[in-house]
Amino acid sequence: MGMGTGSIQLARLFGIRIGASPSWFFVLFIMIYMLSGYFREVLVGHSDTTAYVVAVAGTLLFFLSLIMHELGHALVARRSGIGISGIDLWFFGGLAKLTRDTSSPGEEFRVAAAGPAVSCQAIARVMRPPSSGNAGIMFSTNSATLASALNASTTSISEPEAKPNVAASSVSSPSIA
Numbered sequence: 001m002g003m004g005t006g007s008i009q010l011a012r013l014f015g016i017r018i019g020a021s022p023s024w025f026f027v028l029f030i031m032i033y034m035l036s037g038y039f040r041e042v043l044v045g046h047s048d049t050t051a052y053v054v055a056v057a058g059t060l061l062f063f064l065s066l067i068m069h070e071l072g073h074a075l076v077a078r079r080s081g082i083g084i085s086g087i088d089l090w091f092f093g094g095l096a097k098l099t100r101d102t103s104s105p106g107e108e109f110r111v112a113a114a115g116p117a118v119s120c121q122a123i124a125r126v127m128r129p130p131s132s133g134n135a136g137i138m139f140s141t142n143s144a145t146l147a148s149a150l151n152a153s154t155t156s157i158s159e160p161e162a163k164p165n166v167a168a169s170s171v172s173s174p175s176i177a
């Protein structure tokens with residue numbers, strides 16, 4: 001079964017359909033189940049309900065960050081005039097489905113870099129201590145580096161992520177993980 005078939009809509013963000021394949025619900029279940037067990041052991045003196053709530057919150061935050069990553073790809077692709085048919089969560093993560101492939105190495109780089117750029121900014125935000133000036137500067141430097149990376153138009157790199165071997169249904173529509 002391909003990626004586009006049986007996708008269930010979860011939300012719409014910036015006019016982009018966010019969906020999930022049935023296989024994703026399996027992953028969701030397994031993650032909550034395993035994290036619940038983990039937090040039951042780690043959160044000594046707390047109830048099982050607390051462990052469960054923390055597990056659900058952690059799992060949802062993880063998938064929210066995945067969606068933000070894919071939105072980074074999708075929004076930059078859209079700015080380049082590439083249509084977005086949607087973002088899908090599935091067994092191995094997330095995919096932004098584009099209506100056409102990127103037409104130049106620069107465009108490809110910007111679209112590919114936008115996903116990790118969002119992820120890095122999210123990580124920088126989470127890791128930044130509330131009252132530390134140094135970490136703030138580190139964050140700004142990261143942003144500046146990412147901004148210049150996004151503006152680079154001559155370099156062509158492939159994103160250092162495992163790209164799933166997309167078969168069947170996505171042959172006509174390129175997707176980026």
Ligand SMILES: [Zn+2]
Nearest residue numbers: 115116176177
């Ligand atoms: Zn990506």
